[in-house]
Amino acid sequence: MDISVLGTGYLGATHAACMAELGFSVVGVDIDEAKIAALSAGTTPFYEPGLGPILRRAMDNGRLVFTTDISVAARATVHFIAVGTPQAKGSFAADTSAVEQVLRALVPHLEGDHVVIGKSTVPVGTAAHLQAMVDELAGDRANVEVCWNPEFLREGYAVQDTITPDRIVLGISQPSSPAREVVEKLYAQALAAGTPMIVTDLATAELVKVAANAFLATKISFINAVSEVCEAAGADVTAVADALGHDKRIGRRFLNAGLGFGGGCLPKDIRAFMARAGELGANEALTFLREVDAINMRRRDHLVQVVKSVCGGSLIGQNIAVLGCAFKPHSDDVRDSPSLAVAGALSLGGAEVSVYDPQAMDNARAIFPTLHYATDTQEVLSGADCVVVATEWPEFLELDPSEAATMVRTPRVVDGRNVIDRQAWLAAGWSVHALGRPSLEPSSS
Ligand SMILES: NC(=O)c1ccc[n+]([C@@H]2O[C@H](COP(=O)([O-])OP(=O)(O)OC[C@H]3O[C@@H](n4cnc5c(N)ncnc54)[C@H](O)[C@@H]3O)[C@@H](O)[C@H]2O)c1
Numbered sequence: 402m403d404i405s406v407l408g409t410g411y412l413g414a415t416h417a418a419c420m421a422e423l424g425f426s427v428v429g430v431d432i433d434e435a436k437i438a439a440l441s442a443g444t445t446p447f448y449e450p451g452l453g454p455i456l457r458r459a460m461d462n463g464r465l466v467f468t469t470d471i472s473v474a475a476r477a478t479v480h481f482i483a484v485g486t487p488q489a490k491g492s493f494a495a496d497t498s499a500v501e502q503v504l505r506a507l508v509p510h511l512e513g514d515h516v517v518i519g520k521s522t523v524p525v526g527t528a529a530h531l532q533a534m535v536d537e538l539a540g541d542r543a544n545v546e547v548c549w550n551p552e553f554l555r556e557g558y559a560v561q562d563t564i565t566p567d568r569i570v571l572g573i574s575q576p577s578s579p580a581r582e583v584v585e586k587l588y589a590q591a592l593a594a595g596t597p598m599i600v601t602d603l604a605t606a607e608l609v610k611v612a613a614n615a616f617l618a619t620k621i622s623f624i625n626a627v628s629e630v631c632e633a634a635g636a637d638v639t640a641v642a643d644a645l646g647h648d649k650r651i652g653r654r655f656l657n658a659g660l661g662f663g664g665g666c667l668p669k670d671i672r673a674f675m676a677r678a679g680e681l682g683a684n685e686a687l688t689f690l691r692e693v694d695a696i697n698m699r700r701r702d703h704l705v706q707v708v709k710s711v712c713g714g715s716l717i718g719q720n721i722a723v724l725g726c727a728f729k730p731h732s733d734d735v736r737d738s739p740s741l742a743v744a745g746a747l748s749l750g751g752a753e754v755s756v757y758d759p760q761a762m763d764n765a766r767a768i769f770p771t772l773h774y775a776t777d778t779q780e781v782l783s784g785a786d787c788v789v790v791a792t793e794w795p796e797f798l799e800l801d802p803s804e805a806a807t808m809v810r811t812p813r814v815v816d817g818r819n820v821i822d823r824q825a826w827l828a829a830g831w832s833v834h835a836l837g838r839p840s841l842e843p844s845s846s
Pocket of ligand 1: 407408409410411412413430431432433436483484485486499502503520521522523552553554555556665666
Protein backbone atom coordinates (compact mmCIF):
# COMPACT_ATOMS: atom_id res chain seq x y z
CA MET A 402 0.00 0.00 0.00
CA ASP A 403 1.67 3.22 -1.13
CA ILE A 404 0.92 6.37 0.81
CA SER A 405 1.11 10.07 0.11
CA VAL A 406 1.17 12.65 2.89
CA LEU A 407 -0.02 16.03 1.67
CA GLY A 408 1.50 18.84 3.75
CA THR A 409 4.81 18.14 5.50
CA GLY A 410 4.75 20.50 8.50
CA TYR A 411 4.86 19.41 12.15
CA LEU A 412 2.09 16.88 11.61
CA GLY A 413 2.77 15.75 8.04
CA ALA A 414 6.56 15.31 8.15
CA THR A 415 6.24 13.30 11.35
CA HIS A 416 3.39 11.22 9.96
CA ALA A 417 5.26 10.54 6.70
CA ALA A 418 8.41 9.40 8.52
CA CYS A 419 6.47 7.27 11.01
CA MET A 420 4.42 5.56 8.27
CA ALA A 421 7.69 4.73 6.47
CA GLU A 422 9.12 3.48 9.78
CA LEU A 423 6.10 1.16 9.99
CA GLY A 424 7.10 -0.29 6.60
CA PHE A 425 4.99 1.64 4.10
CA SER A 426 6.26 3.36 1.00
CA VAL A 427 5.59 7.08 1.44
CA VAL A 428 5.79 10.26 -0.61
CA GLY A 429 5.54 13.57 1.27
CA VAL A 430 4.24 16.54 -0.74
CA ASP A 431 4.34 20.23 0.14
CA ILE A 432 4.19 23.56 -1.70
CA ASP A 433 6.98 24.96 0.46
CA GLU A 434 10.10 24.39 -1.63
CA ALA A 435 12.53 25.18 1.19
CA LYS A 436 10.83 22.67 3.47
CA ILE A 437 10.89 19.95 0.81
CA ALA A 438 14.56 20.70 0.04
CA ALA A 439 15.44 20.37 3.74
CA LEU A 440 13.46 17.16 4.16
CA SER A 441 14.94 15.71 0.96
CA ALA A 442 18.38 16.39 2.41
CA GLY A 443 17.39 14.41 5.52
CA THR A 444 17.05 17.52 7.69
CA THR A 445 13.96 18.13 9.83
CA PRO A 446 12.86 21.74 9.27
CA PHE A 447 11.67 21.94 12.89
CA TYR A 448 12.72 20.50 16.23
CA GLU A 449 11.00 17.25 17.12
CA PRO A 450 12.86 14.80 19.38
CA GLY A 451 13.52 11.45 17.69
CA LEU A 452 12.23 12.48 14.26
CA GLY A 453 15.63 12.98 12.55
CA PRO A 454 16.87 9.38 12.86
CA ILE A 455 13.65 7.76 11.63
CA LEU A 456 13.38 10.26 8.78
CA ARG A 457 16.92 9.49 7.58
CA ARG A 458 16.50 5.74 8.09
CA ALA A 459 13.34 5.75 5.96
CA MET A 460 15.03 7.81 3.25
CA ASP A 461 18.16 5.63 3.26
CA ASN A 462 16.14 2.47 2.74
CA GLY A 463 14.16 4.11 -0.06
CA ARG A 464 10.77 4.05 1.65
CA LEU A 465 10.39 7.83 1.96
CA VAL A 466 10.72 10.61 -0.62
CA PHE A 467 9.64 14.24 -0.66
CA THR A 468 8.50 16.36 -3.59
CA THR A 469 6.66 19.53 -4.52
CA ASP A 470 5.18 17.71 -7.52
CA ILE A 471 1.74 16.51 -6.48
CA SER A 472 1.35 14.32 -9.56
CA VAL A 473 3.86 11.93 -7.92
CA ALA A 474 1.29 11.37 -5.16
CA ALA A 475 -1.11 9.90 -7.74
CA ARG A 476 1.01 6.71 -7.72
CA ALA A 477 -0.14 6.12 -4.14
CA THR A 478 -3.63 4.87 -3.34
CA VAL A 479 -3.88 6.25 0.19
CA HIS A 480 -3.54 10.00 0.74
CA PHE A 481 -3.25 11.62 4.15
CA ILE A 482 -4.20 15.31 4.37
CA ALA A 483 -1.90 17.14 6.78
CA VAL A 484 -2.00 20.72 5.48
CA GLY A 485 -2.52 23.67 7.83
CA THR A 486 -5.94 24.97 8.89
CA PRO A 487 -5.03 28.30 10.53
CA GLN A 488 -7.43 30.91 11.88
CA ALA A 489 -8.94 32.84 8.99
CA LYS A 490 -7.99 36.50 8.76
CA GLY A 491 -10.56 38.76 10.42
CA SER A 492 -12.63 35.88 11.76
CA PHE A 493 -12.64 33.16 14.41
CA ALA A 494 -13.32 30.50 11.77
CA ALA A 495 -10.75 28.03 10.46
CA ASP A 496 -9.31 28.70 7.03
CA THR A 497 -9.71 25.35 5.28
CA SER A 498 -8.66 26.62 1.87
CA ALA A 499 -5.41 24.61 1.90
CA VAL A 500 -7.38 21.39 2.40
CA GLU A 501 -9.52 22.17 -0.62
CA GLN A 502 -6.55 23.36 -2.68
CA VAL A 503 -4.53 20.23 -2.09
CA LEU A 504 -7.42 18.00 -3.17
CA ARG A 505 -8.15 20.16 -6.19
CA ALA A 506 -4.50 19.68 -7.15
CA LEU A 507 -4.41 15.93 -6.45
CA VAL A 508 -7.71 14.47 -7.66
CA PRO A 509 -7.33 15.34 -11.39
CA HIS A 510 -4.23 13.04 -11.38
CA LEU A 511 -6.03 10.05 -9.86
CA GLU A 512 -7.35 6.92 -11.57
CA GLY A 513 -8.97 3.86 -9.97
CA ASP A 514 -9.69 3.42 -6.26
CA HIS A 515 -8.24 5.83 -3.70
CA VAL A 516 -8.77 6.65 -0.03
CA VAL A 517 -8.22 10.17 1.29
CA ILE A 518 -7.62 10.19 5.05
CA GLY A 519 -7.99 13.63 6.62
CA LYS A 520 -5.76 14.33 9.61
CA SER A 521 -5.85 18.13 9.65
CA THR A 522 -8.14 19.64 12.28
CA VAL A 523 -11.25 20.87 10.45
CA PRO A 524 -14.68 22.28 11.32
CA VAL A 525 -17.45 19.71 11.53
CA GLY A 526 -18.99 19.20 8.10
CA THR A 527 -15.75 19.68 6.16
CA ALA A 528 -15.25 16.01 5.24
CA ALA A 529 -18.76 15.67 3.81
CA HIS A 530 -18.23 18.83 1.78
CA LEU A 531 -14.86 17.54 0.53
CA GLN A 532 -16.40 14.20 -0.50
CA ALA A 533 -18.89 16.04 -2.72
CA MET A 534 -16.09 18.18 -4.17
CA VAL A 535 -13.86 15.18 -4.81
CA ASP A 536 -16.68 13.18 -6.45
CA GLU A 537 -17.16 15.99 -8.92
CA LEU A 538 -13.44 16.33 -9.62
CA ALA A 539 -12.92 12.56 -10.01
CA GLY A 540 -15.82 11.99 -12.41
CA ASP A 541 -15.74 8.44 -13.85
CA ARG A 542 -11.93 8.26 -13.79
CA ALA A 543 -11.51 7.53 -10.11
CA ASN A 544 -13.40 6.39 -7.07
CA VAL A 545 -12.13 8.48 -4.14
CA GLU A 546 -13.43 7.94 -0.62
CA VAL A 547 -12.87 10.64 2.00
CA CYS A 548 -12.64 9.59 5.65
CA TRP A 549 -11.39 11.49 8.69
CA ASN A 550 -8.79 10.30 11.18
CA PRO A 551 -8.05 13.29 13.44
CA GLU A 552 -4.57 13.62 14.87
CA PHE A 553 -3.92 13.95 18.59
CA LEU A 554 -0.10 14.11 18.58
CA ARG A 555 1.68 16.44 20.96
CA GLU A 556 4.66 18.37 19.64
CA GLY A 557 7.70 17.16 21.55
CA TYR A 558 6.25 13.64 21.69
CA ALA A 559 5.07 13.48 18.08
CA VAL A 560 6.94 10.33 17.04
CA GLN A 561 5.78 8.34 20.05
CA ASP A 562 2.22 9.65 19.70
CA THR A 563 2.12 8.74 16.00
CA ILE A 564 3.51 5.22 16.35
CA THR A 565 1.74 4.41 19.63
CA PRO A 566 -1.35 6.67 19.76
CA ASP A 567 -3.62 6.47 22.81
CA ARG A 568 -6.64 6.06 20.54
CA ILE A 569 -7.48 5.95 16.85
CA VAL A 570 -10.60 7.79 15.78
CA LEU A 571 -11.97 7.15 12.32
CA GLY A 572 -14.93 8.88 10.72
CA ILE A 573 -16.42 7.12 7.69
CA SER A 574 -19.43 7.90 5.53
CA GLN A 575 -21.01 4.42 5.72
CA PRO A 576 -20.41 1.46 8.06
CA SER A 577 -19.40 -0.76 5.12
CA SER A 578 -16.86 1.76 3.92
CA PRO A 579 -13.68 0.19 2.46
CA ALA A 580 -11.67 2.96 4.15
CA ARG A 581 -12.07 1.15 7.46
CA GLU A 582 -10.09 -1.87 6.25
CA VAL A 583 -7.40 0.40 4.79
CA VAL A 584 -7.03 2.29 8.06
CA GLU A 585 -6.95 -0.95 10.08
CA LYS A 586 -4.04 -2.14 7.91
CA LEU A 587 -2.19 1.14 8.31
CA TYR A 588 -2.47 1.04 12.09
CA ALA A 589 -2.17 -2.76 12.42
CA GLN A 590 0.75 -2.50 14.84
CA ALA A 591 -0.99 -0.10 17.22
CA LEU A 592 -4.24 -2.08 17.00
CA ALA A 593 -2.41 -5.34 17.77
CA ALA A 594 -0.97 -3.63 20.85
CA GLY A 595 -4.51 -2.93 22.06
CA THR A 596 -4.96 0.71 21.03
CA PRO A 597 -8.70 1.43 21.04
CA MET A 598 -10.22 2.35 17.68
CA ILE A 599 -13.40 4.36 17.66
CA VAL A 600 -15.23 4.22 14.33
CA THR A 601 -17.88 6.87 13.84
CA ASP A 602 -19.57 8.95 11.18
CA LEU A 603 -17.58 11.79 9.63
CA ALA A 604 -19.10 14.60 11.71
CA THR A 605 -18.48 12.83 15.02
CA ALA A 606 -14.82 12.18 14.18
CA GLU A 607 -14.29 15.82 13.26
CA LEU A 608 -15.93 16.89 16.52
CA VAL A 609 -13.84 14.56 18.71
CA LYS A 610 -10.71 16.51 17.86
CA VAL A 611 -12.03 20.02 18.50
CA ALA A 612 -13.92 18.86 21.59
CA ALA A 613 -10.70 17.35 23.01
CA ASN A 614 -8.80 20.59 22.46
CA ALA A 615 -11.66 22.67 23.87
CA PHE A 616 -11.68 20.49 26.99
CA LEU A 617 -7.92 20.82 27.52
CA ALA A 618 -8.08 24.59 27.00
CA THR A 619 -10.98 24.83 29.45
CA LYS A 620 -9.10 22.86 32.10
CA ILE A 621 -6.09 25.18 31.81
CA SER A 622 -8.22 28.33 31.89
CA PHE A 623 -10.24 26.96 34.80
CA ILE A 624 -7.17 26.70 37.02
CA ASN A 625 -5.95 30.07 35.77
CA ALA A 626 -9.28 31.62 36.76
CA VAL A 627 -8.89 30.02 40.19
CA SER A 628 -5.37 31.45 40.21
CA GLU A 629 -6.79 34.97 39.83
CA VAL A 630 -8.97 34.40 42.88
CA CYS A 631 -6.02 32.89 44.78
CA GLU A 632 -4.07 36.08 44.19
CA ALA A 633 -6.97 38.20 45.42
CA ALA A 634 -7.38 36.00 48.51
CA GLY A 635 -3.70 35.37 49.29
CA ALA A 636 -4.08 31.62 48.62
CA ASP A 637 -1.75 29.26 46.75
CA VAL A 638 -3.10 27.94 43.43
CA THR A 639 -0.52 25.16 43.21
CA ALA A 640 -1.70 23.69 46.51
CA VAL A 641 -5.30 24.02 45.29
CA ALA A 642 -4.40 22.18 42.05
CA ASP A 643 -2.52 19.45 43.92
CA ALA A 644 -5.48 18.89 46.22
CA LEU A 645 -7.96 18.91 43.30
CA GLY A 646 -5.76 16.54 41.34
CA HIS A 647 -6.11 13.77 43.93
CA ASP A 648 -9.76 13.54 42.94
CA LYS A 649 -9.70 10.87 40.24
CA ARG A 650 -12.67 12.50 38.51
CA ILE A 651 -10.57 15.65 38.03
CA GLY A 652 -6.92 14.50 37.75
CA ARG A 653 -3.82 16.69 38.13
CA ARG A 654 -2.77 16.99 34.48
CA PHE A 655 -3.49 20.28 32.68
CA LEU A 656 -4.06 21.94 36.05
CA ASN A 657 -0.80 23.86 36.11
CA ALA A 658 -1.68 27.50 36.65
CA GLY A 659 0.61 29.93 34.87
CA LEU A 660 1.05 31.73 31.62
CA GLY A 661 -1.60 29.69 29.80
CA PHE A 662 -1.77 27.92 26.49
CA GLY A 663 -0.64 28.89 23.00
CA GLY A 664 0.80 27.18 19.93
CA GLY A 665 -0.56 26.35 16.51
CA CYS A 666 -3.59 24.37 17.74
CA LEU A 667 -5.46 25.15 20.98
CA PRO A 668 -6.13 28.89 20.48
CA LYS A 669 -7.26 28.62 16.86
CA ASP A 670 -9.15 25.37 17.45
CA ILE A 671 -11.36 26.75 20.25
CA ARG A 672 -12.13 29.83 18.16
CA ALA A 673 -12.97 27.73 15.10
CA PHE A 674 -15.16 25.49 17.26
CA MET A 675 -17.14 28.54 18.47
CA ALA A 676 -17.44 29.89 14.94
CA ARG A 677 -18.68 26.59 13.56
CA ALA A 678 -21.20 26.12 16.39
CA GLY A 679 -22.56 29.56 15.51
CA GLU A 680 -22.86 28.67 11.82
CA LEU A 681 -24.78 25.54 12.79
CA GLY A 682 -27.22 27.55 14.92
CA ALA A 683 -25.83 26.26 18.25
CA ASN A 684 -24.77 29.82 19.10
CA GLU A 685 -25.07 29.57 22.85
CA ALA A 686 -23.47 26.17 23.27
CA LEU A 687 -19.88 27.33 23.28
CA THR A 688 -20.06 30.91 24.51
CA PHE A 689 -18.09 29.76 27.58
CA LEU A 690 -15.11 29.23 25.26
CA ARG A 691 -14.96 33.00 24.78
CA GLU A 692 -14.27 33.23 28.49
CA VAL A 693 -11.73 30.39 28.27
CA ASP A 694 -9.95 32.35 25.55
CA ALA A 695 -10.18 35.65 27.47
CA ILE A 696 -8.84 34.13 30.71
CA ASN A 697 -5.97 32.66 28.73
CA MET A 698 -5.07 35.88 26.93
CA ARG A 699 -5.10 37.98 30.10
CA ARG A 700 -2.46 35.72 31.66
CA ARG A 701 0.07 37.32 29.34
CA ASP A 702 -0.85 40.89 30.37
CA HIS A 703 -0.94 39.82 33.98
CA LEU A 704 2.57 38.36 33.89
CA VAL A 705 3.86 41.60 32.38
CA GLN A 706 2.16 43.54 35.21
CA VAL A 707 3.68 41.23 37.84
CA VAL A 708 7.16 41.75 36.37
CA LYS A 709 6.59 45.49 36.27
CA SER A 710 5.51 45.56 39.91
CA VAL A 711 8.44 43.32 40.96
CA CYS A 712 10.72 45.82 39.21
CA GLY A 713 9.32 48.67 41.32
CA GLY A 714 6.53 49.90 39.05
CA SER A 715 8.42 50.67 35.84
CA LEU A 716 10.09 48.56 33.20
CA ILE A 717 12.19 51.38 31.81
CA GLY A 718 15.88 50.62 32.11
CA GLN A 719 15.27 47.17 33.62
CA ASN A 720 17.21 44.21 32.26
CA ILE A 721 14.80 41.33 32.00
CA ALA A 722 15.93 37.78 31.26
CA VAL A 723 13.19 35.69 29.66
CA LEU A 724 13.82 31.96 29.91
CA GLY A 725 12.10 30.28 26.99
CA CYS A 726 10.15 31.51 24.00
CA ALA A 727 8.70 28.29 22.51
CA PHE A 728 5.00 27.87 23.27
CA LYS A 729 5.94 24.82 25.32
CA PRO A 730 9.08 22.83 26.13
CA HIS A 731 10.50 20.18 23.75
CA SER A 732 9.34 22.22 20.75
CA ASP A 733 10.71 25.06 18.62
CA ASP A 734 7.19 26.20 17.75
CA VAL A 735 6.54 29.88 18.54
CA ARG A 736 3.11 30.13 16.91
CA ASP A 737 0.99 32.18 19.34
CA SER A 738 3.61 31.58 22.02
CA PRO A 739 2.65 33.15 25.38
CA SER A 740 6.36 33.35 26.30
CA LEU A 741 7.30 35.28 23.19
CA ALA A 742 4.26 37.53 23.59
CA VAL A 743 5.40 38.39 27.12
CA ALA A 744 9.00 38.99 26.01
CA GLY A 745 7.71 41.30 23.28
CA ALA A 746 5.37 43.19 25.62
CA LEU A 747 8.14 43.69 28.20
CA SER A 748 10.36 45.09 25.48
CA LEU A 749 7.62 47.39 24.18
CA GLY A 750 7.08 48.48 27.81
CA GLY A 751 10.62 49.85 27.95
CA ALA A 752 12.64 46.94 29.37
CA GLU A 753 15.88 45.65 27.91
CA VAL A 754 14.80 42.09 27.16
CA SER A 755 17.16 39.20 26.63
CA VAL A 756 15.69 35.85 25.62
CA TYR A 757 17.12 32.37 25.58
CA ASP A 758 15.45 29.16 24.44
CA PRO A 759 17.18 25.84 23.79
CA GLN A 760 15.44 25.35 20.40
CA ALA A 761 13.15 28.19 19.37
CA MET A 762 15.59 31.08 18.87
CA ASP A 763 15.55 31.17 15.06
CA ASN A 764 11.78 30.99 14.85
CA ALA A 765 11.43 33.68 17.53
CA ARG A 766 13.99 35.96 15.89
CA ALA A 767 12.05 35.77 12.62
CA ILE A 768 8.88 37.01 14.38
CA PHE A 769 10.44 39.39 16.91
CA PRO A 770 13.81 40.54 15.58
CA THR A 771 14.15 43.47 18.00
CA LEU A 772 14.66 41.36 21.15
CA HIS A 773 18.16 40.41 22.25
CA TYR A 774 18.73 36.69 21.81
CA ALA A 775 21.37 35.26 24.16
CA THR A 776 23.46 32.25 23.20
CA ASP A 777 22.96 30.36 26.47
CA THR A 778 21.46 30.51 29.95
CA GLN A 779 24.56 32.14 31.40
CA GLU A 780 24.42 35.01 28.90
CA VAL A 781 20.69 35.56 29.32
CA LEU A 782 21.03 35.80 33.10
CA SER A 783 24.02 38.09 32.99
CA GLY A 784 23.20 41.46 34.59
CA ALA A 785 19.44 40.76 34.84
CA ASP A 786 17.22 42.73 37.21
CA CYS A 787 14.48 40.14 36.93
CA VAL A 788 14.39 36.59 35.57
CA VAL A 789 11.13 35.36 34.04
CA VAL A 790 10.57 31.62 33.67
CA ALA A 791 8.33 31.63 30.59
CA THR A 792 8.69 28.13 29.07
CA GLU A 793 9.30 25.20 31.38
CA TRP A 794 12.31 23.59 29.65
CA PRO A 795 14.02 21.04 31.93
CA GLU A 796 17.31 22.97 31.79
CA PHE A 797 15.63 25.98 33.39
CA LEU A 798 14.12 23.83 36.14
CA GLU A 799 17.57 22.37 36.80
CA LEU A 800 19.26 25.77 37.19
CA ASP A 801 21.28 26.07 40.38
CA PRO A 802 19.75 29.16 42.06
CA SER A 803 22.97 29.93 43.99
CA GLU A 804 25.02 29.94 40.81
CA ALA A 805 22.33 31.91 38.95
CA ALA A 806 22.32 34.51 41.75
CA THR A 807 25.99 35.30 41.03
CA MET A 808 25.18 36.13 37.37
CA VAL A 809 22.29 38.57 37.79
CA ARG A 810 22.29 42.18 38.96
CA THR A 811 19.26 41.72 41.23
CA PRO A 812 18.08 38.25 42.34
CA ARG A 813 14.38 38.44 41.48
CA VAL A 814 12.59 35.60 39.74
CA VAL A 815 9.05 35.50 38.38
CA ASP A 816 7.97 31.93 37.73
CA GLY A 817 5.44 32.15 34.92
CA ARG A 818 4.87 28.39 34.95
CA ASN A 819 4.94 27.54 38.67
CA VAL A 820 7.70 25.03 38.14
CA ILE A 821 10.82 26.13 40.04
CA ASP A 822 11.70 24.92 43.53
CA ARG A 823 10.63 28.10 45.34
CA GLN A 824 12.24 27.27 48.65
CA ALA A 825 15.60 26.51 47.00
CA TRP A 826 15.54 29.83 45.13
CA LEU A 827 14.48 31.68 48.28
CA ALA A 828 17.28 30.02 50.27
CA ALA A 829 19.74 31.16 47.57
CA GLY A 830 18.74 34.77 48.25
CA TRP A 831 16.15 35.33 45.50
CA SER A 832 12.86 37.12 45.88
CA VAL A 833 10.43 34.67 44.34
CA HIS A 834 7.22 35.63 42.55
CA ALA A 835 4.65 33.63 40.65
CA LEU A 836 1.11 33.73 39.29
CA GLY A 837 -1.51 32.68 41.82
CA ARG A 838 0.89 32.21 44.74
CA PRO A 839 2.11 34.53 47.47
CA SER A 840 5.56 36.05 46.86
CA LEU A 841 8.50 34.92 48.98
CA GLU A 842 11.08 37.48 50.10
CA PRO A 843 14.44 36.56 51.63
CA SER A 844 14.71 37.84 55.18
CA SER A 845 16.93 40.90 55.34
CA SER A 846 18.85 39.54 58.38
N1 LIG B 1 1.16 20.54 15.16
C1 LIG B 1 0.44 19.76 15.94
O1 LIG B 1 0.82 19.45 17.09
C2 LIG B 1 -0.88 19.21 15.47
C3 LIG B 1 -1.52 18.21 16.22
C4 LIG B 1 -2.75 17.73 15.79
C5 LIG B 1 -3.36 18.28 14.68
N2 LIG B 1 -2.74 19.28 13.98
C6 LIG B 1 -3.41 19.83 12.81
O2 LIG B 1 -2.68 19.41 11.68
C7 LIG B 1 -2.74 20.39 10.64
C8 LIG B 1 -1.32 20.78 10.25
O3 LIG B 1 -0.71 21.36 11.37
P1 LIG B 1 0.86 21.61 11.43
O4 LIG B 1 1.16 22.04 12.82
O5 LIG B 1 1.58 20.46 10.85
O6 LIG B 1 0.97 22.88 10.46
P2 LIG B 1 2.25 23.37 9.63
O7 LIG B 1 1.98 24.78 9.31
O8 LIG B 1 3.49 23.00 10.37
O9 LIG B 1 2.21 22.49 8.31
C9 LIG B 1 1.26 22.64 7.29
C10 LIG B 1 1.97 22.38 5.97
O10 LIG B 1 1.00 22.35 4.93
C11 LIG B 1 1.64 22.89 3.79
N3 LIG B 1 0.64 23.27 2.79
C12 LIG B 1 -0.23 24.32 2.79
N4 LIG B 1 -0.97 24.31 1.68
C13 LIG B 1 -0.58 23.24 0.95
C14 LIG B 1 -0.98 22.71 -0.29
N5 LIG B 1 -1.96 23.28 -1.00
N6 LIG B 1 -0.36 21.60 -0.75
C15 LIG B 1 0.63 21.01 -0.02
N7 LIG B 1 1.05 21.48 1.16
C16 LIG B 1 0.45 22.57 1.65
C17 LIG B 1 2.43 24.06 4.32
O11 LIG B 1 3.42 24.50 3.42
C18 LIG B 1 3.00 23.45 5.60
O12 LIG B 1 4.26 22.87 5.39
C19 LIG B 1 -3.57 21.53 11.22
O13 LIG B 1 -4.92 21.33 10.86
C20 LIG B 1 -3.42 21.34 12.73
O14 LIG B 1 -4.48 21.91 13.44
C21 LIG B 1 -1.50 19.75 14.34
